[in-house]
Amino acid sequence: MQVNTHLQQLKGNYLFTEIANRTQAYQQAHPEANVLRLGIGDVTLPLPPVIIDAMHRAVEDLAHAETFRGYGPEQGYHWLRQAIIDNDYTPRGINLTPEEVFISDGAGSDLGNLSELFDAANSVAILEPSYPAYVDTNRMAGREIIWLPCLEEHNFYPDLPKQKADIIYLCFPNNPTGTVLTRDELARWIEYARTNHSIILIDAAYEAFIEDPNIPHSIYEIDGAQEVAIEIRSFSKTAGFTAVRCGYTVVPKATGLQAMWSRRQCTKFNGASYISQRAALATYTPEGKAGIQANLNSYKQTARILSAGLCALGYTVYGGKNAPYIWCKTPDKMDSWAFFDRLLNQCQIVCTPGVGFGNAGQGFVRFSAFSNRKDVEEALKRMKTLA
Amino acid sequence: MQVNTHLQQLKGNYLFTEIANRTQAYQQAHPEANVLRLGIGDVTLPLPPVIIDAMHRAVEDLAHAETFRGYGPEQGYHWLRQAIIDNDYTPRGINLTPEEVFISDGAGSDLGNLSELFDAANSVAILEPSYPAYVDTNRMAGREIIWLPCLEEHNFYPDLPKQKADIIYLCFPNNPTGTVLTRDELARWIEYARTNHSIILIDAAYEAFIEDPNIPHSIYEIDGAQEVAIEIRSFSKTAGFTAVRCGYTVVPKATGLQAMWSRRQCTKFNGASYISQRAALATYTPEGKAGIQANLNSYKQTARILSAGLCALGYTVYGGKNAPYIWCKTPDKMDSWAFFDRLLNQCQIVCTPGVGFGNAGQGFVRFSAFSNRKDVEEALKRMKTLA
Numbered sequence: 001m002q003v004n005t006h007l008q009q010l011k012g013n014y015l016f017t018e019i020a021n022r023t024q025a026y027q028q029a030h031p032e033a034n035v036l037r038l039g040i041g042d043v044t045l046p047l048p049p050v051i052i053d054a055m056h057r058a059v060e061d062l063a064h065a066e067t068f069r070g071y072g073p074e075q076g077y078h079w080l081r082q083a084i085i086d087n088d089y090t091p092r093g094i095n096l097t098p099e100e101v102f103i104s105d106g107a108g109s110d111l112g113n114l115s116e117l118f119d120a121a122n123s124v125a126i127l128e129p130s131y132p133a134y135v136d137t138n139r140m141a142g143r144e145i146i147w148l149p150c151l152e153e154h155n156f157y158p159d160l161p162k163q164k165a166d167i168i169y170l171c172f173p174n175n176p177t178g179t180v181l182t183r184d185e186l187a188r189w190i191e192y193a194r195t196n197h198s199i200i201l202i203d204a205a206y207e208a209f210i211e212d213p214n215i216p217h218s219i220y221e222i223d224g225a226q227e228v229a230i231e232i233r234s235f236s237k238t239a240g241f242t243a244v245r246c247g248y249t250v251v252p253k254a255t256g257l258q259a260m261w262s263r264r265q266c267t268k269f270n271g272a273s274y275i276s277q278r279a280a281l282a283t284y285t286p287e288g289k290a291g292i293q294a295n296l297n298s299y300k301q302t303a304r305i306l307s308a309g310l311c312a313l314g315y316t317v318y319g320g321k322n323a324p325y326i327w328c329k330t331p332d333k334m335d336s337w338a339f340f341d342r343l344l345n346q347c348q349i350v351c352t353p354g355v356g357f358g359n360a361g362q363g364f365v366r367f368s369a370f371s372n373r374k375d376v377e378e379a380l381k382r383m384k385t386l387a
Numbered sequence: 388m389q390v391n392t393h394l395q396q397l398k399g400n401y402l403f404t405e406i407a408n409r410t411q412a413y414q415q416a417h418p419e420a421n422v423l424r425l426g427i428g429d430v431t432l433p434l435p436p437v438i439i440d441a442m443h444r445a446v447e448d449l450a451h452a453e454t455f456r457g458y459g460p461e462q463g464y465h466w467l468r469q470a471i472i473d474n475d476y477t478p479r480g481i482n483l484t485p486e487e488v489f490i491s492d493g494a495g496s497d498l499g500n501l502s503e504l505f506d507a508a509n510s511v512a513i514l515e516p517s518y519p520a521y522v523d524t525n526r527m528a529g530r531e532i533i534w535l536p537c538l539e540e541h542n543f544y545p546d547l548p549k550q551k552a553d554i555i556y557l558c559f560p561n562n563p564t565g566t567v568l569t570r571d572e573l574a575r576w577i578e579y580a581r582t583n584h585s586i587i588l589i590d591a592a593y594e595a596f597i598e599d600p601n602i603p604h605s606i607y608e609i610d611g612a613q614e615v616a617i618e619i620r621s622f623s624k625t626a627g628f629t630a631v632r633c634g635y636t637v638v639p640k641a642t643g644l645q646a647m648w649s650r651r652q653c654t655k656f657n658g659a660s661y662i663s664q665r666a667a668l669a670t671y672t673p674e675g676k677a678g679i680q681a682n683l684n685s686y687k688q689t690a691r692i693l694s695a696g697l698c699a700l701g702y703t704v705y706g707g708k709n710a711p712y713i714w715c716k717t718p719d720k721m722d723s724w725a726f727f728d729r730l731l732n733q734c735q736i737v738c739t740p741g742v743g744f745g746n747a748g749q750g751f752v753r754f755s756a757f758s759n760r761k762d763v764e765e766a767l768k769r770m771k772t773l774a
Contacts, residue, residue: 001553001586002506007647014653042457052450055662059442062434062630070429070629105492105632105660112655113500116527119389136654140503166388199388236657242457243449243661245492260394266401267523268499270623273492273660274630275442 006142015132015356016040022341023350030348036379038306039350041175041324041368043240045298047279048291051239054282058275072271075262076103076248080277083284084248088233094220100252102265103280105272107205107234107247112137113268114201114230114249117260118167125165127158129176129357129364131203134169143167149360150177156318156327157185160192168193170219171203173210176357176366177327178319180215186222193228199255200229205247208238208296210322226252237324237370239283239292246276299324302376303369309380310367326367327354339365347382393529402519402743403427409728410737417735423766425693426737428562428711428755430627432685434666435678438626441669445662459658462649463490463635467664470671471635475620481607487639489652490667492659494592494621494634499524500655501588501617501636504647505554512552514545516563516744516751518590521556530554536747537564543705543714544572547579555580557606558590560597563744563753564714565706567602573609580615586642587616592634595625595683597709613639624711624757626670626679633663686711689763690756696767697754713754714741726752734769 019039027035061067075081081098089096104110115137124138125146138145146165148158156177161168170189172181181189193200202219210217219229234247251261282288307320316329328351330339336353343349343365354364369376406426414422448454462468468485476483491497502524511525512533525532533552535545543564548555557576559568568576580587589606597604606616621634638648669675694707703716715738717726723740730736730752741751756763 001584002509003644003647004504004506007503007651010650014650017653040458044452044455044457046452046455047449049450052446055446055449056443059439059446059662062442063436063439065431065433068431068433070431071427072630106657108657109655116394117391119391122389133654136650140651140654197388242657243459245657245660257390260390263397263401263523264394264527266404267520267527268496270493270495270629270632273632273663275446275662276660 004140007140010136010139014136015352018356019350019352022344026344033348035348035350036371036375037350038367038371038376038379039352041237041370042242043237043295043370044372045240045295047240048288048295050285050287050291051279051282054278055275058278062274069274072274072277074266074269074271076101076272077277080281083281087284089218089220092218092221094218096220096250096252099262100250100258102249102251102261103272103277104247104249104269105245105276106236107203107232108133110232110247110249111201111203113264114232114261115141116264117257118199122166123164125161125168127169127171127174128359129354129361130169131171131175132357135358147358147360150174150179151360152329155179160188164196166198168198168200169203170200171205173206173323174319174325175203175206176325176352176354176361178321178323178325180210180212180322182214183216183222186216186219190219190222190225190228194224198228199257201232202229203232205232205234205237206323207233208292209300209324211300212322215322220250220252226254228255230255230257235280235283238296239280240295241276241279244276244279246272246280298372299369302371302373305373306367306369306376306380309376313380313383320369324369326369328365328367330363330365333363336362336365342386343383346386347379349379349382391527394527397523397526401523402739405743406727406737406739409731413731420735422735422737423758423762424737425754425758425763425766426739428624428757429629430624430682430757431759432627432682434627435675435682437672437674437678438666438669441665442662445665449661456661459661459664461653461656461658463488463659464664467668470668474671476605476607479605479608481605483607483637483639486649487637487645489636489638489648490659490664491634491636491656492632492663493623494590494619495520497619497634497636498588498590500651501619501648502528503651504644505586509553510551512548512555514556514558514561515746516741516748517556518558518562519744522745534745534747537561537566538747539716542566547575551583553585555585555587556590557587558592560593560710561706562590562593563712563739563741563748565708565710565712567597567599567709569601570603570609573603573606577606577609577612577615581611585615586644588619589616590619592619592621592624593710594620595679596687596711598687599709602709607637607639613641615642617642617644622667622670625683626667627682628663628666631663631666633659633667685759686756689758689760692760693754693756693763693767696763700767700770707756711756713756715752715754717750717752720750723749723752729773730770733773734766736766736769
């Protein structure tokens with residue numbers, strides 16, 4: 001048996017595992033330390049009551065013969081797919097059918113598995129810095145990667161690829177830089193993809209953080225996008241579902257890929273948890289919408305406080321508006337991991353080293369706003385001692 | 388962009404989708420008909436109270452700041468991995484560490500995704516008849532398949548591959564034939580794999596149906612198996628979790644694949660639902676064990692009634708002992724789909740056409756025991772009119 005050498009040769013330590021390991025080592029050496037975790041983009045606020053109630057009811061359904069459920073449709077329950085269309089797409093003038101919406105156990109799985117739709121020989125363009133899974137997934141498949149640097153001197157906007165890119169991974173609002181694209185900027189990417197017969201995979205996990213009315217919430221707000229774009233969304237950051245596990249991916253029939261993705265999912269996936277799908281449905285009720293909006297407002301406030309506080313301490317910061325991430329330049333061109341270690345050792349603060357998102361992230365760290373006001377204010381107080 | 392032509396060229400209709408389509412068409416044409424579903428292997432009995440309570444508590448954890456959880460470990464919570472070892476392996480004399488046990492959202496995902504560990508050029512040996520996903524997954528990856536026919540004249544036991552097989556998919560207790568392997572028979576496969584440097588992927592989803600003390604519950608009961616075998620298990624059939632979604636896969640370090648699988652999961656999977664993992668943990672409590680055993684006993688009784696009833700009607704049947712599936716020869720060498728249609732149209736019974744599991748399944752249909760006594764007795768009564 002020959003192993004997949006592409007997978008075997010991948011660097012061993014995944015970014016977030018390395019952060020967890022260093023944090024754990026520090027915590028073990030300093031058991032009394034109150035470590036503030038502003039690194040990983042994980043939600044912290046409890047779920048709204050209407051979502052909790054929906055999950056209790058779904059659990060209860062499984063307790064009684066009359067309401068018991070077994071396997072659901074691999075692509076997700078029709079009621080959830082329809083609710084997504086009715087709430088997330090129709091109001092923005094986007095026409096989709098339930099067959100084009102695929103419920104999953106989260107965007108992470110879909111972003112990894114969508115790679116299977118494509119031949120290994122395709123070229124892949126990936127923003128740099130970028131969420132590491134896009135890169136690792138394509139390296140596992142043996143694909144060459146075209147880097148699209150997002151640099152400070154261009155306000156972290158990527159240029160269109162100079163060579164032909166077959167598959168393009170986008171993420172807006174961007175993780176880690178917090179950059180967002182206007183309608184016109186997004187339209188340039190659609191035009192590129194249509195001209196070059198490329199496919200765009202857009203990770204829209206942070207869509208709910210958009211506040212600026214000029215920023216489109218879905219790529220399908222741009223004419224022609226349904227022919228060249230797959231949009232991946234998640235309830236993780238929108239509704240706090242990182243433990244619940246539910247997301248969805250839109251594969252329009254116009255891409256020519258909808259039947260293939262359906263076949264893939266029917267073969268290698270047995271559907272998302274019934275309880276998680278009921279929870280997702282509850283996010284579209286009036287109480288659900290209000291509840292998740294209250295949590296989002298809290299995270300947005302944290303982002304504003306953190307962003308303003310870092311500025312006041314003399315740091316150069318980007319993002320944090322229309323996005324939950326703050327992209328912070330290290331002082332004195334310091335190495336990302338060195339600044340990570342300094343923050344951990346001197347301030348007991350965990351951030352994410354920018355270089356973990358690719359070489360173009362060197363000299364930056366990412367702070368996440370998925371925290372609370374108290375911790376962020378405490379973090380800023382501690383960072384004063386560094387200056 | 389070039390699509391994955393292996394995936395594109397796969398036959399469009401997945402077996403269970405085709406069954407669902409034909410059943411739905413019949414039901415729409417005959418809305419008054421009471422269709423008895425003895426086809427798909429989906430559980431029907433409600434979950435035991437202790438598991439329901441565990442899920443309610445897990446849901447409630449997500450409602451309060453003090454107990455809220457976000458992302459869990461991609462490989463699953465340590466408490467569940469340890470409980471699996473303590474209950475499913477240590478009592479059988481098998482030594483494993485929690486790092487070798489990976490929690491997933493179900494065996495279906497793992498059986499599909501494990502294919503990524505291996506180079507596309509490996510040869511793959513698959514039993515015929517077989518669960519279609521093994522075949523489709525490897526066809527999507529572009530691998531050649533070596534068929535290992537399991538024929539009636541050999542009591543549905545496969546022979547060892549005549550040509551060298553790099554990857555071997557086994558499933559015991561077998562879906563669809565119900566065949567089980569003794570310790571000595573399983574040892575021959577381990578020896579083959581060790582001699583030929585093959586890897587065995589064994590789907591042990593139906594392990595809980597084993598009653599015969601001579602049948603091993605885990606492949607690791609055989610010496611040397613940890614070097615050449617990956618075991619895939621599921622709470623779906625054991626504990627009725629087809630809606631809940633939880634399974635696990637054991638990748639022993641001795642296979643040399645444990646680190647690669649961990650890397651794959653950390654990149655493309657964000658962990659199983661916290662609620663599902665709490666539910667799985669509850670299956671190992673004394674009340675949980677008693678509750679799932681009561682459900683299993685009910686399914687086993689259904690299997691016995693169905694098996695004996697079909698025999699009494701003159702059918703030749705296999706399986707149904709140590710396994711939830713009954714493999715039934717069609718009358719007069721009838722085609723599998725033709726008999727499926729006859730049962731649906733004349734008796735309003737849904738079975739699974741054997742040929743859907745591969746050509747060696749032609750002339751058979753599979754009945755599932757995941758039903759109740761009442762439905763099975765009604766089905767047998769209706770089938771009397773056929774004879």
